[in-house]
Amino acid sequence: MPHLIISAGILTMERAGRWVTVAGSGAHVRASRNTLTVRRMNTVQEYDLQNVGHLIVVGGHTIHTSAVISLRRAGVPISFFDADGLPAGQVLPSGYDAGERVREAQKKMFGHTYALTFARKAADSRILAIERMGNSSGWSFLYDGELEFFHRNRDELPYLIKMDELRRVSRLIADTYYEVMARTLPPGSGFRRRTARPHPDPVNAMLSLGYAMLYGVAQCAALAAGLDPNAGALHEGNGALVNDLIDGFKPAMVDETVFTLVRAGLDAGDYEAGTGRCILSDALVGRLLPALHASIQDEPIVSVARDLSTSLISGKEFSPVY
Secondary structure (H helix, E strand, C coil): EEEEEECCCCEEECHHHHHHEECCCHHHHHECCCEEEEEEEEEEEEEEEEHEEEEEECEEEEEEEEHHHHHHHHCCCCEECCCCEEEEECCCCCCCCCCCCHHHHHHHHHHHHHHHHHHHHHHHHHHHHHHHHHHHCCCCCCCHHHHHHHHHHHHHHHCCCCHHHHHHHHHHHHHHHHHHCCCCCCCHHHCCCCCCCCCCCCCHHHHHHHHHHHHHHHHHHHHHCCCCCCCCCCCCCCHHHHHHHHCCCCHHHHHHHHHHHHHHCCCCHHEEEECCEEEHHHHHHHHHHHHHHCCCHHHHHHHHHHHHHHHHHCCCCCCCCC
């Protein structure tokens, strides 16, 4: 069952347990009072509800009302995403939305200082990922001056006063990071850069699946900490705060896992990319999900959300650890 924590004067909820991710299409999800069942073609997976911490549903599936009712009674959040990994909504147990005081502080105080912190953390994580790759496999994938480019733009962030400029340089770092890391992957993967949906290649599709899982965890963490998930600092639009929270976690928790799997080799039957949208096979998703479940750790994300909530209430410096 969930347990409650008092932190920074607000009520928050945590639930221990494994995440269950249902991705792709065509699965049937049901539940009894004690068991969650996921049926796909000729395979059936059963989970003890007491050991389920979060159900993440990506793509088109059939979910019986029994599953929604049983999971809500057990205190398990459900996060829904479309086939391309875009968030579609959540079903949350009572007690997740208890942060009126925090949200008031978020409206009044959230701004450039917090946006700068998120931008620097995201830049640091991408630079670190590039340096890990260089140290482990050699630096031939980098062009002359590229590493200095990343460091120079990262060091420029504190001097950017306008939010538009801060966002522009942060996006430039991220876009260039993907182009650089694309050179470390087999040419046949079709990945050159991060693309808009629908994704034409398997790497972008795999990244989006991983980011959807990361998003689901961070959205629950934000709500549990009393934060408004749509009121971001660095990012804008729906889920802006969630995107603020996850940006610095993407390289280590998702990108490295996806890139490692791609470097190991993809088979011709692992995906279909001839229809304008790349569709991942069940077999590839079956290899990817366990690796992502191992690499996406919820506690660091929860910790950053708590730190942000505490900072907004207390006025103390926000200095999260990624």
